[in-house]
Amino acid sequence: MGYDAANEFGVIVLKPGIKLKSAVCDTEVLVIKAGGAGVVSCGGAPLVEARTGGKGAVDPAFADGTKMGKRYTDAAGTLELLCIKPGTGSLALDGVALHLKDAKPLPSSD
Structure with a gap:
């Protein structure tokens, strides 16, 4: 049986190691830490496991972009995502931008 990150309701269950893609830009992330629940989005659209069809448009309110190799987290520190492919959309959890x-x-070398 293959690994499927979506539950029986089609909602993606966030677990460390899952790769997610933006439905509206080129952003791809790897889940590093996942605690709690919520909808993770990029560019104003929920992240998906596999991109199907064409891309939608990035919401201007979520168009700050993502940077390759950078980690994004929520204010509580319960979610951490590693950007593995940059894009024009910005990441959010339940509509609140990740930072x-x-x-x-590093410790000083005195």
Whole structure:
């Protein structure tokens, strides 16, 4: 039996290791950390496992773009996504924009 990240209702169950794609731009992400529930979107449209057909249009309110190799997280730190392919849409959880995760400072080498 193959791995299917969607439950019986067609809702994607977020688990670490799942790759998701934007339905409206080229953005692709890898789920690093997933706790809690919510709808993850990019460019104003929910992320999908496999892109089918053509692309829709990016919502101007969610058009800040994504950057390759950067991690995006919510304010509570329950969701973390790694951008593996950049695009023009920006990521959001339940309509609230995700922000770039800050790098941990390295210890001083005094």
